[in-house]
Amino acid sequence: MPERSDLRDRDTKEMAPSHSSSLVGKRILITGAGGFIGSHLCRSLCGTGAEIHGVSRILRTGVENKPRWWQCDLSDPATVRNLVSLIKPNLIFHLAAGDTRAKRDLNLVLPIFQNNLAPTVNILTAGTETGCGRIVLAGSLDEPEPGDVPSSPYAASHAAIKAYAHMFYQVFETPMVIARMFMTYGPGQEALQKLIPYVTLSLLRGQSPKITSGQRLVDWIYIDDLVEGLIALAKARGVEGSTVDLGSGILTSVRDVVQELVRLTGAGVEPAIGALPDRPLEPERSARVDETYSRIGWKTQTPLEKGLRQTIDSYKEKLKNGMSTAASA
Secondary structure, eight states, rough: EEHHHHHHHHOOOHHHOOOOOOOOTEEEEETTTHHHHHHHHHHHHHHTTTTEEEEEEEOOOOOOTSSEEEOOOOHHHHOOOOOOOOOOOOOEEEESSSOOOOOOGGHHHHIIIIIIIHHHHHHHHHHHTTTTTTTEEEEEETTTOOOOOOHHHHHHHHHHHHHHHHHHHHHHHOOEEEEEOOOEETTTTOOOHHHHHHHHHHHTOOOOOEOOOOOOEEEEHHHHHHHHHHHHHHHHHHHHOOEESOOOOOEEEHHHHHHHHHHHOSSSSSSSSSOOOEEEEEEOOOOOOHHHHHSSSSOOOOOOHHHHHHHHHHHHHHHTTTTTOOOOO
């Protein structure tokens, strides 16, 4: 049974014996390198001795000890083929997600199909053709378990991505592995419609955030822990063709997280709980942490309270420096 959180610090220092290889000298391609997870991963990998190449939809410029940037439309097969054949990466982290909205909206079906599924198939194809040593694909806690119905177009796209990935592995021997990432939060999350940025910024501004009933149970993982998990997954041996969970294994309700943010910020306002309707078919699942630990020797290190404190501090600093983007529900 998954563990329920009491928000107290936990001792998670134990680690399994290392069974990994070095990334020194490897050419690593990261799609979505300018995003929340990708940017943190880039910063960590730039100190490993690897040659880092970052892909972004917008033009970016590289500086010393930073990735070499490439502007690329990942939905275009020819462009992806040219890029991957030019770089010839030993390792690909495919973190680009053109659309992460989990709304139950018919208008999202085609955009999510075009922006999420097609780029992944293009990366798998190009990586297979060039003989990439490993392709780490970003999975999601929203992807349904076998036999379950996807709860949204976003969840359906991840179900399809998983099916394509396993087809590539079985038919073309593509060395892929899926990192099923649970609810990631932390400093640098610019998607201000996400729960923790939205609630935190609202409270810091003295505004009452509007949320659902908050009854949904979620497995939360701090960004630094997730990055360490991705790196451990990239270095571990014998994980090709599998899905590995990256989460804490602890379920904490949305309402409890919001109330903890109220306490930690010392805000004088209360959240408007129940002001928004609950989404139907929201998945409630926790990471299979014992299985992950046995396979890649990694587990989370940051208790939820500590992670929330560090996240709040980062948004306080942004507001102090004149952050102008308004939080929105």
